[in-house]
Amino acid sequence: MSARRIIEDIFTKPTVFRRKDVLYPEYIPSYLPHREKQLKKLAEIFRNLILNPGEVSQRALVVGDIGTGKTVTTRSFGKELKGIAKAKNIDLKYIHINCHKDRTLYEVVIDIAKQAEVPIPSRGFSAQEVFEYFLKYLERNRSYALIALDEFNYFIETAGNDAVYFLIRIYDENPEQVKRINYIFIVRNLSTLYKLDTATYSYLIKNIVEFKPYTSSELIDILKMRSEEAFHPGSIDDKVIKYIADLEGYDRGGSGNARVAIETLLLAGEAADQEGSKTITLEHVRRARGLLSSDIVNISDSLYYLNLHELLLLKSIINVLKKIKTPYTTMGSVEKEYMHLCSIYGYTHRKHTQVYEYIMNMSKMGIIETRPSGKGTRGRTTLIGIGEVPLEPLEQKIDELLKVKSDTR
Ligand SMILES: Nc1ncnc2c1ncn2[C@@H]1O[C@H](COP(=O)(O)OP(=O)(O)OP(=O)(O)O)[C@@H](O)[C@H]1O
Ligand SMILES: [Mg+2]
Structure with missing residues (x-):
């Protein structure tokens, strides 16, 4: 091993992932079991x-x-x-x-x-x-x-x-x-x-x-195939895969949804990494399920269509909602936070009309909720909220996408 590799290895954290992008929704596997x-x-x-x-x-x-x-x-x-x-x-x-x-x-x-x-x-x-x-x-x-x-x-x-x-x-x-x-x-x-x-x-x-919705045994084949590409050999064993497949399998009372099953795999891998564990355990899967809201999984497809500034705006909305602890915030507060984030990340912020258009687009896609302000607020403004999705995992997802987008900048 070269001196550089030895030193670098110390700095880079160990990870169960070989290729994380294999578990992202836009990835097209070369083989589709059961289709x-x-x-x-x-x-x-x-x-x-x-x-x-x-x-x-x-x-x-x-x-x-x-x-x-x-x-x-x-x-x-x-x-x-x-x-x-x-x-x-x-x-x-x-x-x-x-x-x-x-x-x-x-x-x-x-x-x-x-x-x-x-x-x-x-x-x-x-x-x-x-x-x-x-x-x-x-x-x-x-x-x-x-x-x-x-x-x-x-x-x-x-x-x-x-x-x-x-x-x-x-x-x-x-x-x-x-x-x-x-x-x-x-x-x-x-x-x-x-x-x-x-x-x-x-x-x-x-x-x-x-x-048709996938059965548990069909999901096992799908998850196995994706795992082989996504994880280092030996990071996940069949017992763990079967556990995820049984949670989602249509014949086991699950929804038969492969997206949720794959997302569970991704989050379980992240939980293992956070702990510095070399293998993904049942406990990591349980933790992943706790974070998984089916609402998030279902909008995660749409999140991939967002551009960098839409993602920054979404993060701004989350930041503001977390701070003020009410279901809705105003266009003005979001825009202020957005400008702040742009300066932190080193991006030039977009103009108000463009920002407004992005907000409306995300609302149209069902990612956020917008409505005109009623009585009680001064003047007319747009109220912005995030529906029933929990904010923490959503933010985690957005941070990840922001990282991908700024790497390919
Ligand atoms: N047979 C399969 N083999 C491997 N991966 C699969 C298979 N079926 C689905 N997937 C994966 O599961 C996820 C969901 O699949 P997909 O997006 O095609 O579902 P969909 O039917 O279009 O759902 P929606 O109705 O929400 O649009 C994707 O990440 C996809 O790659
Ligand atoms: Mg689809």
């Missing part, structure tokens, strides 16, 4: 995209409860299909839209164009014009697109029937046209779809791919 059937079904539905590209515009509807692997399986399918298409000289773009983030038709089509790297003049065009431009671009380049609209229920609820109809009826008037657009719609259940008119509804439900 072979769903991948196969998707491949069957989109078979013609590879065999007879342009002949039909195909769609699938992915349905399943929270944390059942809908997003990761669809992403992985899209990535692989794109690669297979490329090997056959078909230019297929895979576009993954999170409708929790983009809720209006305009936001969705702009994001589609952006991900497809279609140069769109930034302002002054309607959603319809942007989409038209995108279609022409595909036509000109003889490209195809598979567009996944994830958390599609949010889009149905906020953009409405006409917007959904706009996206799906593109080839109605021109049946002769080469079909370049294909869709995967992702929802947790079918209930929001009942709000749509019959034509739109029956279009959407043609090819359903179902994702």
